[in-house]
Amino acid sequence: MNSNYEIVVGLEVHAELSTETKIFCGCKNEFGAEVNTNVCPVCMGLPGTLPVLNEQVVEYAIKMGHAMNCTINGTTKHDRKNYFYPDLPKSYQISQFDIPLCENGYLDVLVGDEVKRIGVTRIHIEEDAGKLIHDDSLGGSLADYNRCGVPLIEIVSEPDIRSADEAKAYLDTIHTTLLYLGISDAKMQEGSVRCDVNVSVRPVGSTEFGTRVEMKNVNSFSAAHRAINYEAARQIKVLENGGEIVQETRRWDDVKGVNVLLRSKEDAQDYRYFPDPDLLTFTVSDEKIAEIKASIPELPVAKTMRYMSEHGLSRADSELLALNKNTAAFFEAVVATGKCEPKSVSNWILGDIYKVLNERKCEITDLALTPANLAEMISLIEKKTISNAAGKTVLEIILNEDKDPNEIVKEKGLAQVSDTGALNAIVEKVLANNEKAVADFKNGKTNVVGFLVGQCMKESRGKGNPAMLKDMVVAAIEKM
Amino acid sequence: MEIDIMRLAKLAKLSIPEDKVEEFRSKMESIIQMVENLPDDLDTTGSLVDPDDTMELRKDEVQPSFPRNEMLRNAPYTAAGCILIPKVVD
Ligand SMILES: [Zn+2]
Numbered sequence: 360m361n362s363n364y365e366i367v368v369g370l371e372v373h374a375e376l377s378t379e380t381k382i383f384c385g386c387k388n389e390f391g392a393e394v395n396t397n398v399c400p401v402c403m404g405l406p407g408t409l410p411v412l413n414e415q416v417v418e419y420a421i422k423m424g425h426a427m428n429c430t431i432n433g434t435t436k437h438d439r440k441n442y443f444y445p446d447l448p449k450s451y452q453i454s455q456f457d458i459p460l461c462e463n464g465y466l467d468v469l470v471g472d473e474v475k476r477i478g479v480t481r482i483h484i485e486e487d488a489g490k491l492i493h494d495d496s497l498g499g500s501l502a503d504y505n506r507c508g509v510p511l512i513e514i515v516s517e518p519d520i521r522s523a524d525e526a527k528a529y530l531d532t533i534h535t536t537l538l539y540l541g542i543s544d545a546k547m548q549e550g551s552v553r554c555d556v557n558v559s560v561r562p563v564g565s566t567e568f569g570t571r572v573e574m575k576n577v578n579s580f581s582a583a584h585r586a587i588n589y590e591a592a593r594q595i596k597v598l599e600n601g602g603e604i605v606q607e608t609r610r611w612d613d614v615k616g617v618n619v620l621l622r623s624k625e626d627a628q629d630y631r632y633f634p635d636p637d638l639l640t641f642t643v644s645d646e647k648i649a650e651i652k653a654s655i656p657e658l659p660v661a662k663t664m665r666y667m668s669e670h671g672l673s674r675a676d677s678e679l680l681a682l683n684k685n686t687a688a689f690f691e692a693v694v695a696t697g698k699c700e701p702k703s704v705s706n707w708i709l710g711d712i713y714k715v716l717n718e719r720k721c722e723i724t725d726l727a728l729t730p731a732n733l734a735e736m737i738s739l740i741e742k743k744t745i746s747n748a749a750g751k752t753v754l755e756i757i758l759n760e761d762k763d764p765n766e767i768v769k770e771k772g773l774a775q776v777s778d779t780g781a782l783n784a785i786v787e788k789v790l791a792n793n794e795k796a797v798a799d800f801k802n803g804k805t806n807v808v809g810f811l812v813g814q815c816m817k818e819s820r821g822k823g824n825p826a827m828l829k830d831m832v833v834a835a836i837e838k839m
Numbered sequence: 840m841e842i843d844i845m846r847l848a849k850l851a852k853l854s855i856p857e858d859k860v861e862e863f864r865s866k867m868e869s870i871i872q873m874v875e876n877l878p879d880d881l882d883t884t885g886s887l888v889d890p891d892d893t894m895e896l897r898k899d900e901v902q903p904s905f906p907r908n909e910m911l912r913n914a915p916y917t918a919a920g921c922i923l924i925p926k927v928v929d
Contacts, residue, residue, distance in 0.1 A: 378899050385902025394920045399905045405913065415899035436888050443852050445924045458888065491927060501921035629850055634887045639894035 383410030404449030424461025478517030692730035
C-alpha cells in the first residue's frame, strides 16, 4: 500500500435477528425451510394487509444499541424505502429513516494491542427481502419469499475505520457481540450477517474525505478485508495516474479478487422515503430501556481487557477465551474457585480442552467437565500432588464423567512420590545401574542428568516428583 | 414547478412514449398543484411522530403461515414452489 495515502472506511452491517417470528407477521423466522412455506399475505405484500410490529425485534435492537453505547430513541416510527426489485414484493421495504431506534454510539475494538473507538452513527430496524434463485433452464428467476420480513438491524458506522485490519476487528467484534447478546445466529455462511463497505482514500494529513465508493456483495469478514485493500489500491492507482475517483457502486467478486462497476452516481437509487401510513408511532418507556440496559452482560472486548489486567494473561489468550461466551463463563467459574492460577486455567482450556472441542466439534458446555473438577485437577498439579502428565490422565476422565479428581488419583495411584526416603532408594538403584552415565556427568557432560532423571521416573512408574529427583541425582553424584 | 417526468417515469418503472411526455407533465403538474393547495393546518415540519397516538406491539408468537399453493395462486407463473419471474441480473 502506498504510504502517502490513508484509507477511510465506513461499514453498513445487516444482521438478522433470531426472533421466533418475522418482524411484521406471525410467520416463522427460520433458515432453510422449504421454499415459500413461511409466507402469508402480510409478508408477501398483498393489498389490504396490515403489518404489526413484533415487540421482540424492538427489544433485541435496543440490546444491540446499548452494547454499542447508543442513545435509544424511545419514540420512533417506520418509513418506507421505495425501490423495485423482485425480491421485494411490496416494492418498498419497511425501514426507519430520520429517527432510528438507536443512534450516536461507539464500539471499542482491539486492533493489535491498541483499543480503537469506532463511532456508530445509527442502528435501525427493518425487514429483510426474499431470495432469488437464478435458473437458466427456466429462462427466468425463481422467487422464494421465506426470508421476506425476517427482522434485520442495520448498523451504520462513522467513517472512522482506517485500515482493512480495523474493519476486520470491528466486524469480528460485532459478530461476537451479537452472539453474546443472543440476538442473532450471526452465521455468515447463511447470510444472517452481511455488510456493505464504503471506501475512500486521501493524502496522509488531509482532513477532507475523498470521494467514496460503495462495494456490494461482500459476503464474509475476510472478504471485507480483501475488498477494502483491493479498492484502496485501485483508488490510489487512479489518483497517482492523475485521474479522479467518481462516486459509484461496485460489486466485489471474491473469487476473482476484483470489483466491477455496478452503477454510477447518475443511476443511484432515489428511495423516496416517507412515513409508513400502515404503522403508527411506537414508544418504548424509559423504564423498559433501562431494564434492557441492565440485562447486557460484560462484552467480549471488556472481558479481554479484564483478563489481561486482572489475570495477567496475554492479549491473544484473553481474546481466545473471551471470544466464546461459554468458554469465557467456564474460565471465570474455574478462576472463581480460587483454587488455582488463572494462567494455568487458561493454558488447560486453550490447550488440551480446545483440542477436544475441535475434535468433537462441540462447545465446552457439551462436555461432562465441570469447573469444580478442572479447578481441583489443576490445584493437584500446583500442589505437586500429581505431575503434569498425570493431570492429562485425570483430564481424560473428567472430560467425560463428573468425578472427583482426588478419587481418580487414588484409584489410579497417580500421586507423585515426594517422600525422600522412597526416592533416595530409586536414585541409588538407578545410579548403580548406569555407571557410564555417572562417569560422563563427572567428565562434564552434565546433560546426562535428564537421562538419569528419566530412568528414575521410569523406576517410580511415573510417580516420582521430577524436580526432587533431579536435585537428588545431582547431589548424589557430587557426593560420590 | 419544474417536473422531470422522465426521471419520475424511471423511478416508477414506467415507459412513457416521447409524444406523451408533455401530456403527462402537465397532468402531473396539476396533481402537484392540488397537493400544494391543501390547507396548511397540518404541521409537517416535525418528524411526524405522534406520541399521543401509538400502536400496540405484537408478542413474538408463531401464527400458522398460509398454504403455499394458496399463496402461489396469485402469481401468473410458478415453478418449483416459487414464483417465476423474468430473469434479473444486478
Ligand atoms: Zn408472513
